[in-house]
Amino acid sequence: MTIPGHPGAEAAYDGNLMAGPLSELFALDVTVAVVRCRGCGSSTEVATLRVYGPDPGLVGRCPGCDDVLLRVVRTPDAVWLDLGGVTSLRVPAPRVAPAGDGDESART
């Protein structure tokens, strides 16, 4: 997926390539996570990052400004993760009762 003339136009892959190594780290599906770029402030789903690699490692860049947002390296005995380019990573998670709300059904 390349868009001529846009940052990351040469990236051969998108963020779905990161699903494998990231699934070893996270219990939740990180490809649907949203990262916020430290450089330009834009929010992007991990699956739509411009990804370079797969060797020596996966480099996910911001579709807005081309900064490096996250990097993953799978060595024979470890997964290395760099999230230095993002201010936050929001991962959709199973719904839980809001803290301190108690049991709603007991009050009705």
Added chain:
Amino acid sequence: MDFVTRGFQGRPRGRDERLPPGQYLTGDFPVLSAGPTPGVDHDEWELWVATEDGTRHTWSWQELMALPAETVTVDIHCVTSWSKLDTEWRGVSLDTLLADVETAADFALVHSYGGYTTNLPLEDLLDGQAWVAYAYDGDDLRPEHGGPARLLVPHLYFWKSAKWVRGIELMLEDSPGFWEQLGYHDYGDPWREQRYQGD
């Protein structure tokens, strides 16, 4: 001045003897990139060397071209396991570039256009072991292979031979580069299979 050296290979050896452990031979020249290929015009191109006390030395493209060049034929070894034998490069030796640079540094952090970095001991850049190369196989070095100019340090894994080189920071302490921060070896000797930290 123009001379040909057989770069850091010693006596002729058989094919297998020239292949480090865990490597296979390729006739291709695979392209590995951590980002988009930066387009740098010769007019804007500049190479700098900065020492530990902040002194900066710079060369324009024209100044680089005016320096004595060498043509070297070397074997290159990528950490992703391919090796390529008898590759021919032309460029300026780091011995030439660093001849007038006064430093007490033991380490270098190499910077590229596009933001890539890689670290190595300064002594591995000296004594006929490293070049700023601007031609490959008789032609201008193509952008996807690091043109206009890349570092060439063939005795270490090829990620140390930074594409699109723009500067060399000389330092008293070692400081990990782009891949070295994320699990790759600080030195990267292919003959000792130093691919990852701890190898």
